[in-house]
Amino acid sequence: MKILCLHGKGTSGRIFKSQTGICTASSLHNHQLTWIASLRSKLETVIPEFEFDFVDGPQPSSPAPDTPLFYEPPHYAFYEGTDISAIRAGHKWLRGTLERNGPYDGVLMFSQGCALVSSYMLYQQWYEPNAPPPFHFAMFICGGVPITALKDLGVHVSKEVEDLDARTKKQLLEKTTAEVTRDRWQLTDYASVVRRAQFDSDDCFGLNLNKIPAELKIRIPTVHVFGEKDPRLPASIQLAGLCDPYIRKVYNHGGGHEIPRAKDISEELAQLLQWCAIRGTWPGQDTMHR
Structure with a gap:
């Protein structure tokens, strides 16, 4: 099983590998908990072989605002800006990567990686309806579908959605928390708002x-991990809403725009990835929900 x-x-494949703690079994020490250690123990009896392929984006980039100083350059992006031509150029790069290095069974993403893959899949479904999913x-x-991509695909996007999207991106750059969603939705009970949405x-x-x-609507099994303090929380939930609810799981890691590293959360994420991998490889899955 191969996972992209x-x-x-503003990070890199090397940084993402370090952030997720995914490494080879021989590099584990001091009882360090890693996703791969937890995942391997859960999947080895079901799926005998699996591989994680960390790749760098095609565009050099300045470091992300929340990238720790000990993560040295180079830093990359899959595309720069938010206009549709930049996003589509990212799609072209992704297609080339899939053709060169694939096929892949699954994909694990953070932030802009989510935007790239989710929009790529929606374009493929719209313009190539008979093509198998990538x-x-x-x-x-912690990622969503680019609003500009949804508009380009003919989805009605209100000014309210565009303003919220711009505001949350600004807050992310300024490293502030999710107060942006409290003005209209009054998230005193944010969990019920998120669940309903x-x-x-x-x-x-x-x-x-x-x-x-x-x-x-994305029709493969998906897991959506978000943080209740993440300014980009609305984008994560919108992406979850664009996926099949019958083969989808949603998990709140409780933090901000980050990849969680706590032991208990890592174990939960390993279980979720296990569910997603097994569900995605069930016989007949490719012909369902079309």
């Missing part, structure tokens, strides 16, 4: 999921 791993903007399963961590909602943080056609 895509980092966030992956059998996906885990999205995922299921065919006409108000998923301003996006009407009921008016989006089935061709623009």
Whole structure:
């Protein structure tokens, strides 16, 4: 089983590998808990071989605002800016990567990696409806679909959604927390708002999921990991709402725009990735939900 791993903007494959703690078994020491250690113990009896492929984005980039100083350059991005031509150029690079290094069974992503893959899959489903999906399963961590991609695909995006998207991106750059969602949705009970927004909602943080056609809903098993303090929380939940609710799981790691490293959370994520990998490779999965 081969899993493509895509980092966030302003980091790299090497940094993403370090952030997730995915390494070879021989490098474990001092009882360090890593995703791979937990994942291997859970999957080895079901899936005998698996491989994580960490790649660098094609564009040199300045370091992300939240990248620790001990992560040395170079830093990369999959695309720069938010215009559709840049995103589509990222899609071209991804297609080339899949052709050269694939096929892949699954994909594990953080932040801009999520934006790249989710939008790529939606474009493929819309323009190549008979093509098989590029992956059998996906885990999205703190990321959403670019609003410009949704608009280009014909989805109605209100000014409210665009303003919220711009505001959360600004807060992320300024390293502030998710107060952005408290002005309208009053997240005193944010969990119920998040839960309600995922299921065919006409108000998923301003996006009407009921008016989006089935061709623009991702139909492979997915896991969506978000942090309640992440300014980009709305984008993560909107992406979850664009995936099949019957083969989807959502997990709140409790923090901000980050890859969680705590032992108990790592174990939960390993279990979620296990579920997603097994569900995505069930016989008949490729022909379901089309």
